[in-house]
Amino acid sequence: MEAARRFESIVIIFNPNSTGDAPELAEQLKGRLAELLSYPVEIRLQPTEHAGHAVDLAREAASGGGRVLVVSVSGDGGYNEVVNGVMQSGNSDAVCAVMAAGNANDHRRTVGTKPLEEAIAEGRVRHIDLLRIDTGAGEESGGAYAHSYIGFGLTPVVAVDLEKGSKGSMKEMLTVVRTFSKFEPFEIKHEGGKRRKLDSLIFANIPEMAKYATLSEADEQPRDGKFEVILFPHMSKWRILLLAARAATKGLGDQPSVSRYEFTTLDPMPYQIDGEVKSVSANTAVRIRSVPRALATIG
Incomplete structure (x- = not known):
């Protein structure tokens, strides 16, 4: 685990037509981060428009370089798109996170360690394997x-x-x-x-x-x-x-x-x-x- 990370921008990607409560959770996360983060940072909500759009949005968010955090408010499938978009960007400083808003949420349930907004405020980044x-x-x-x-x-x-x-x-x-x-x-x-x-x-x-x-x-x-x-x-x-x-x-x-x-x-x-x-x-x-x-x- 590396030293605490301060992000230059945070992009929160969600499906506005989700059958769950993704839009509400995305708004709540943005508000909580604005309260908790002790440094100035741009926090942007980015709704998807169609299937696969999260790949493009995540790639665009990370392609500019710098310490960007891309958060997927979704289930495992939506997070998969965000991970692939960030990996396609080639930005080694980009970080991914997921807030559970799907059906199974296997990844978040298994790998998550604490409430997401608290983890982001602490800025403790870790690296895990991908398939x-x-x-x-x-x-x-x-x-x-x-x-x-x-x-x-x-x-x-x-x-x-x-x-x-x-x-x-x-x-x-x-x-x-x-x-x-x-x-x-x-x-x-x-x-x-x-x-x-x-x-x-x-x-x-x-x-x-x-x-x-x-x-x-x-x-x-x-x-x-x-x-x-x-x-x-x-x-x-x-x-x-x-x-x-x-x-x-x-x-x-x-x-x-x-x-x-x-x-x-x-x-x-x-x-x-x-x-x-x-x-x-x-x-x-x-x-x-x-x-x-x-x-x-x-x-």
């Missing part, structure tokens, strides 16, 4: 960063159906049950041509996911240059349910940790990255790697 996924030819082709996890198989399929349906614990549960009953396994190919049929493959930078599941016994502060690989080989659905119940109660226990993982898709498939669903084509090389201490953060 990076590259798809296709070349190390930098189709690359994106994840602050928490990247999931293939059951995870993104459920996420797609949740987005089509309604929020709320009972409705979410019914959607998960319906999707699970129709779910089919997927196949990937590892180096040397070995094929594996799987139900789920998750690369986790934090030990918790989807509000309830404990994936591993990893350190809650991801800064060891590795990530956990949680792999479910294809099995009967009742056995998957038992594993899910274990994750929601006792946790899955120790999982293998690596700094890099590679495979090739055999069919087009979706994947989930910090709550956002994307897709990758068939016969595509996929590379997941840890980027040690890449993200300067606060909170």
Whole structure:
């Protein structure tokens, strides 16, 4: 951890059409920071206008250089956009933070240490690892960063159906049950041509996911240059349910940790990255790697 940081500007990014209370929380944060900070600083509210806009806003905020703090008032998906925008800016002095205003808020719940406005006033910046996924030819082709996890198989399929349906614990549960009953396994190919049929493959930078599941016994502060690989080989659905119940109660226990993982898709498939669903084509090389201490953060 470095010396206390004084910021030259603070940009608070939020979705004005959020189904939650993001606009109100953003206004409250701005007011509290104006009261708490002991030095003059520009604090600007920046609403998004469409999906993906937070990437552009965060990149623009950080591209000017200097000690800028970019805060995402959102859930995991909105924060993912802000992190990617700041990483694209190339500004090594830029810092990211998130105020929870989403559904799961896995990253904030797991990594947060104190109320955000207090942490910003104290100015204690720390660096944590990111995950990076590259798809296709070349190390930098189709690359994106994840602050928490990247999931293939059951995870993104459920996420797609949740987005089509309604929020709320009972409705979410019914959607998960319906999707699970129709779910089919997927196949990937590892180096040397070995094929594996799987139900789920998750690369986790934090030990918790989807509000309830404990994936591993990893350190809650991801800064060891590795990530956990949680792999479910294809099995009967009742056995998957038992594993899910274990994750929601006792946790899955120790999982293998690596700094890099590679495979090739055999069919087009979706994947989930910090709550956002994307897709990758068939016969595509996929590379997941840890980027040690890449993200300067606060909170």
